[in-house]
Amino acid sequence: MREGNTTEGATQPTVSQRLAELVVKLQLDDLPREVMERTALLVLDNLGVQVRGTRLPNVQPERVVAAALGGTPEATTILGGRISASQAAWVNGTLGHSAEFDDAHMAAWHTASAVVPAALALAEREGSSGGDFLIAVAAGVQVMGLLGSVASRGMLTAGWHGSKVLGVFGAAAAAGRLLGLTAAELAHAFGIAGSDAGGTMEYDRAGGEVKRLHGGSSSRTGVEAALLARAGLTGPSTIFEGHRGIFTMFGGTHDTSPLDAAWNDWQVLGTIFRFYPAVAATHSPLDALRALRAADAFDAKDVAEIRIGLPAWAVSHGAAITRPTDAISAQFSLAFGIGLQLTTGRNAPEDYFDPARWTDPDILAIADLVRPYAMEIPAGDPNLSSRAEIVLRDGRRIEHYQPGFHGHPVSPATREDIVAKFRDNASGILSAPAADGVVAAVLGLARASTVRALTSLLAAPAET
Numbered sequence: 001m002r003e004g005n006t007t008e009g010a011t012q013p014t015v016s017q018r019l020a021e022l023v024v025k026l027q028l029d030d031l032p033r034e035v036m037e038r039t040a041l042l043v044l045d046n047l048g049v050q051v052r053g054t055r056l057p058n059v060q061p062e063r064v065v066a067a068a069l070g071g072t073p074e075a076t077t078i079l080g081g082r083i084s085a086s087q088a089a090w091v092n093g094t095l096g097h098s099a100e101f102d103d104a105h106m107a108a109w110h111t112a113s114a115v116v117p118a119a120l121a122l123a124e125r126e127g128s129s130g131g132d133f134l135i136a137v138a139a140g141v142q143v144m145g146l147l148g149s150v151a152s153r154g155m156l157t158a159g160w161h162g163s164k165v166l167g168v169f170g171a172a173a174a175a176g177r178l179l180g181l182t183a184a185e186l187a188h189a190f191g192i193a194g195s196d197a198g199g200t201m202e203y204d205r206a207g208g209e210v211k212r213l214h215g216g217s218s219s220r221t222g223v224e225a226a227l228l229a230r231a232g233l234t235g236p237s238t239i240f241e242g243h244r245g246i247f248t249m250f251g252g253t254h255d256t257s258p259l260d261a262a263w264n265d266w267q268v269l270g271t272i273f274r275f276y277p278a279v280a281a282t283h284s285p286l287d288a289l290r291a292l293r294a295a296d297a298f299d300a301k302d303v304a305e306i307r308i309g310l311p312a313w314a315v316s317h318g319a320a321i322t323r324p325t326d327a328i329s330a331q332f333s334l335a336f337g338i339g340l341q342l343t344t345g346r347n348a349p350e351d352y353f354d355p356a357r358w359t360d361p362d363i364l365a366i367a368d369l370v371r372p373y374a375m376e377i378p379a380g381d382p383n384l385s386s387r388a389e390i391v392l393r394d395g396r397r398i399e400h401y402q403p404g405f406h407g408h409p410v411s412p413a414t415r416e417d418i419v420a421k422f423r424d425n426a427s428g429i430l431s432a433p434a435a436d437g438v439v440a441a442v443l444g445l446a447r448a449s450t451v452r453a454l455t456s457l458l459a460a461p462a463e464t
Contacts, residue, residue, distance in 0.1 A: 015240040015256065019146065020186035023139045023173045028131045028446065031138055035266045036446055039138045041418045042103060042271055043120075044442040046096045046112035047458065048425035050078045053095030055429060056353060058209040058327055062094045062216060075121035076455040079429070085121040086227070089171070090220035092117035097163070097215030099349050100331040101277040101425070105270050106383060107148035107262070108141065113215025114167030115140030118222045119174040123451045128178050130448030138268055140174035140222075145267025147240065149258040151251025156313055160250050164199030164214040171222020179226050186226070191235015193225035194246055204279070204317050207329030272384075273407040273418060277349040278331045280384055281310065281318030285334060286341055288388035288402035293342075295398075300342040300366055302392050308334065309375035309387035319372035324358040335367035342366050378403075382410050415443075430457075 013021070031039070053059050063080065071084035077091045096102055096113035103112050119136040122128070128136075144166040155162045172193040176186040196217070203211040229235070240246050240256075247253055276283050285308045292298075310319065317332075324330035330352045331337075341347050343363045351357050377385050382404040389399040404410035407417075419439055426435045434457050441454040448454075 014187070014237050015259065016187040016190040016237060017183065019143050019169075019173070019190065020176075020183040023143065023177050023186060024181065024183045026135055026139050026177070028135055031135070032266070035138060035268055036134060037415070038268050038271060039134050039141070040442055040445055041273075041413075041415060042112050042141070042268060043116055043134075043137060043445070044422050044439065045273055045418050046102055046116045047078075047438060047442065048422035049097075049099055049101045049113075050092050050095040050117075051429050051458070052101070052349065052425040053098030054079045056098050056327075058353070059094050059098040059212050062091055062213070066091045074125040076124060076459045078458050079460050081460065085125045086220045086223040088121040089117040089223045090216040092121070092216070093171075093219030094212050094216030098212050099277045100279060100328070100352075101274055101349060102215070104272040104274060104280040105141075105145060105148070105267070106272070107152050107270065108144035108166060108170070108267060109148065109152070109162035110167075110215065111141045111144050111170060111268075111271070112137075114163065114218035114222065115144070115170045115174050117216070118171035118219040119178060120451060120455065121219075122175050122178040122223060122226075124455045126178055127450055127452070130445030130451055130454075132178060133451050134445050136174040136177040138266075139177050140170035141268045141271075142266070143173040144170035145265075145270065146259050146262055147246070149262040150240075150253065150256055151247050154251035154253050156317070158250070158252060159201045161199040161201045161211070161214055164218055165197045165246065165250050167215065167218025168193040168197050168221040168225070171219045172225045173222070175223045175226035176229070179230055181226060181230055185229045187237060188233065188235045189222075189225045189229035191237065191239040192228055192233055193221055194235065194239040196221040196225075197246060197250065201317070203328050204332045205320050207321070207324070207326045207332075209326060209328055211328050270409060272409065273413040273421075275407050275413075275417075275421065276337070276347045277352055278337050278347065279318045281314035282334045282337045283405040283407070284384055284386040284402045285310070285388055286337055286347060287405040288386055288400045289338060289341055289390075291400045291402065292388060292390060292398055295400075298390070298392055298398075300362070302394070303342065303366065303369060303390055304393045305391040306338060306366075306370045307389040307391075308338075308370060308372045309389075310334075310372055311377050311383050311385070312374040314384070314386075315372050315374050322367055322370075323364070326358075327353045330358055333367070334372060335370040336363065338370050339363035339366035382408055384408060
């Protein structure tokens with residue numbers, strides 16, 4: 001991924017031009033084995049969430065609207081019909097972000113729900129090989145991570161949802177790669193996509209299932225921006241670093257040096273796989289509580305107080321809500337997640353979507369004992385770390401410090417973990433042979449001449 005030297009005296013390329021050159025030049029042989037494997041697992045993980053999303057009530061409005069709009073049958077919607085590629089990306093991206101169970105990334109936020117649906121829809125439409133699809137996904141994640149290295153901190157502080165702001169560019173990169181755009185055309189696609197970047201995080205204070213759209217709308221925007229650029233539409237060349245560009249308007253910075261520092265790092269290797277269907281800021285505390293219960297088998301009724309130390313940003317992004325009113329507010333409530341775990345012994349997707357759980361007096365009684373506070377994370381430890389301290393009614397105090405959590409790069413998920421999660425998400429929705437076929441197809445993408453064998457396994461069964 002190294003760039004050549006710029007000729008002395010020549011005009012320096014813009015960020016969009018640099019990123020476009022990176023994307024169009026990327027080849028399968030450039031992807032180290034670890035990167036190819038992680039990219040395929042990212043695809044499998046998100047497809048599992050998409051499959052599960054087909055049975056969740058919160059994203060049915062998007063499926064209904066897309067079916068009513070119809071369109072040229074170019075790409076498959078998960079367990080649905082074939083519609084236009086951009087609409088399929090919209091539906092599947094929304095499904096992929098439907099359960100707060102997709103990947104996370106400290107710079108790029110949530111990549112797969114924006115990038116994978118855009119890439120798969122166009123790969124199906126264009127008859128692309130599995131290898132080209134993998135390149136497109138890796139490229140999209142790379143673009144999101146590099147841009148996030150500059151803008152992510154500012155977006156979090158201001159309350160912009162990085163997945164939506166960055167996702168349009170990741171999806172445009174993946175779409176442009178599969179459409180065979182030139183570097184100049186792809187740079188314009190980034191400029192076009194920038195007009196649809198946005199999305200606030202007010203959902204982490206007041207709920208609102210509209211958050212699920214951020215994956216799908218990013219994915220659709222990226223596809224359409226690439227198609228428009230190929231048709232001749234232009235966008236601002238300084239969409240990122242310009243006076244009114246993304247870095248300034250969303251990230252609050254003019255400093256692009258973090259992008260240079262991150263340029264040669266494969267961003268997909270920073271992927272965090274989530275094994276709780278909740279905001280990533282709650283995962284370390286939930287793992288810490290599991291460790292405490294394994295070491296000291298206390299009962300929920302024995303607990304008098306629960307103190308949870310978190311990085312300062314996580315106190316407001318995951319610990320602000322104590323009384324859920326919908327699924328998203330349940331998933332962004334540390335107190336509810338802890339109450340759920342200590343009361344039921346689990347944090348399953350169906351629990352976060354069950355209105356009866358949101359008002360369960362036993363769960364809420366535990367939630368009322370949770371006291372989050374900001375703490376300094378020890379140098380060298382992941383920003384997603386925590387300390388759990390429990391005061392028991394008999395006066396004992398027990399505590400556990402949790403650096404990161406299972407699925408974070410410091411405690412990485414294995415191939416077996418991701419396959420098991422996919423099978424669990426697909427259980428009761430896909431047949432066992434179909435689920436086996438999807439796993440085999442995804443893990444064999446690098447050798448596949450087309451992705452259509454995969455998409456056929458994810459289509460709704462034909463009526464008889």
